[in-house]
Amino acid sequence: MDNLINKLEKLNFTKTESKVYLSLLKHGDMSGYQIGKVLGLSRSSVYSALDTLYAKGAITLLPGDAKIYSPRNPNDLIENIKDDFNNSANQLMDDLKNIQLKEINEGYMNIKGKKNIVSKMSEMIKKSTKEIYMNTDFDVELFKNDLAEAINRGVRVVIFSFSALNFERIPLEFYSHGIRVCECGANTRLMLVIDYEEVLIASKGIDEDYIGTFSFNKLLVQITSEHIHHDIYLMKLKEKYGEDLFDESIVLNTLMEKENSFDDTHQ
Known part of the structure; x- marks a missing residue:
């Protein structure tokens, strides 16, 4: 009882x-x-x-x-409760979406937790219609099915990673330095741009939990897209000229360079 x-x-x-x-x-x-x-x-x-x-x-x-x-009758009672709950949940979801869209249009949406970040990434990929740019070392299994479906819809997918990710049998454009995941740390960063309109940036925080930011902000979309493109450009230049493009003659000795050990295996 x-x-x-x-x-x-x-x-x-x-x-x-x-x-x-x-x-x-x-x-x-x-x-x-x-x-x-x-x-x-x-x-x-x-x-x-x-x-x-x-x-x-x-x-x-x-x-x-x-x-x-x-x-x-218990069956009728529970069915009625389920119907009421579903109707209320659907209405609430619509109302919350309206609030969320207003907040996002005014700035940014912060996301905490790897599960929530991966869920947002999946949502973005599923709604893409033109192009996807990505820089990540996240486990491919988390999003490869979504990417495959996007490609089937005619979406162009361009991905860069310092890690040797395995996109076997998925016809996307993948550029990588081929570093083994264990050497550079798996699941540490994500940069995702959808249709040159939306952006999601995420990484591990200081407390080892994941934190991310989603936005429609055009400047952030542009900066993130440029970052991904430049990583690919530099990799292609290195392959073309067969030498390390980062040497002491061009570095600026900034905090960013020191933090990231600016060499051919940085990140």
Whole structure:
């Protein structure tokens, strides 16, 4: 009985409401007085629960002068609860989307947690129609099916990674320095641009949790796109001229260079 009460509580029934409904199911139609005697509860608490259950449609009142209550069929009750929940959830989702879009149009949306970031990445890839640019060392299994579907829709996919990612049998444009994942640290960064309109940037934070930023901001879209393109350009130049393009004659000795050890295996 306690297990059933706990489950009903998760469906927004109080403990007393749960006991009253289950008592009617077990013993059949009863008055409030009879229910109170069976459960050992005060008349006021029983009648309060009966009023709420009646309003919820969980019980019915039989015709006649005496107030005799009958439980609604459990299958019908649960189906009704599911329908109400789904309708409310769908309406809430639409309302929240309107708020979210307004906030995003005004700036940026911050995302925390790898699961949430991967979910946003998947959402972006699925809605792409023209081109996808990506720089990442994330596990390919997290998004390769979404990319394959995008390519089937006619979307061009251009990916750069310092890691040796495996996009076997997926006809995309992949550029890589071929560094083994274990040498550069897997799942540490993501830069994603969709249709030159949306951008998602994410990485591991100081506390080892993942943090990211999504935006429609045109400048951030442009800067991220340029970064991905320049990584590919530099790799192609190195392949063409067969030498290290980063030497002491061109570095600026900035904090960024020192942080990233600016050589042919930097990142």
